[in-house]
Amino acid sequence: MNSSQEIIDSINQHNNILLSLHASPDGDSLGSCVAMKKYLQQQGKQVTIVSPDSLPEMISHLSIADEVEFGKDIFDVIEGKDLLLALDVPTLDRYTKKEQEVPIDVIRIDHHDTKTDFATMNFVDPKETSTCSLLLRLFRETNTDIDKEIAQALLLGVCTDTNFFVIGIKINEVFGDVQYLISKGADYNAVLEDVYYNKPFGMIKAVGKLLNNLVMEGNIAYSTVSKQEFDDLRVNMGDMRIAIKELTGIKGADIIFALVEGENGIKGSLRSQHIDISKAAEELGGGGHSYAAGFPQQGSLEEAVEKTLAVVKKYL
16 A cells, blocks of 8 residues: 555646546545545646436435536546546446546545555555545645545545444544544534435335345345335435445344345345455455445345355355
8 A cells, every 4th residue: 555645745746637436426435535626626636526326315415516527437537637536446347337447547545445456556444434534544644734625525424434433443533533524624513414314205215125124044134125116215226325224233133234126236235243244245246344345246136135145154
């Protein structure tokens, strides 16, 4: 991993910089990209943020969403750019389905531990609970002062990726990050009101569907949502990812997973507070953190359940 100073020095050598939210974006993706955009603009850089997918309804109303051009692939706008800052992504396919090399420099800043070599420089720490916390560390280690706007964007990712401070292996350290961001002008009550106490009706229905379909098999709990059920909910995969977080904390469940059938196959999510499930996710074709990971599946839901159960049982 490159040092924080090497990362900042390299960024400062570029002038026209591209960022992108990842597929099915969340608060950490949005917050880290907008915080970095604000910092770069203060340095006089030209900055563009795109997103291949729309935001989940839970955060789509936030004013910082206006900083993003939605429905665009990185290759739609890469002409004229001299740096891709890859925030909160372990692999390029989280940005694009086009199998081609990025023709410009790439710097990856991320808290996922999936090993990839698409970036020319890396600032990666899977022990951080969010990319926003890692980005804050980058700023602090390089004595970079941040203003209220940057602090507020970072706070969004810190709060949402920990599900408001209930998941993450460095959760105690997160409170220090929050305290620092508040000292820089961030408003925690605003995040509570705008996000935590503003859950969309469709997402709450999605939580209900996941709970209604919940199955307990020994110390594994799992739920499935069929294509028809998903369509009836009228939510996107980003909303479902947030809904799945609400399954965390089931008594007696050491591993929890959910399988949601969408337009492009089945999306799987793994959760555990006690067991490193990142390797299970990698075995299933995905990746992520020790406590939260995701993976794709093809075929029927029944086949996906059988395959997922067979893999996760190895890690109990």
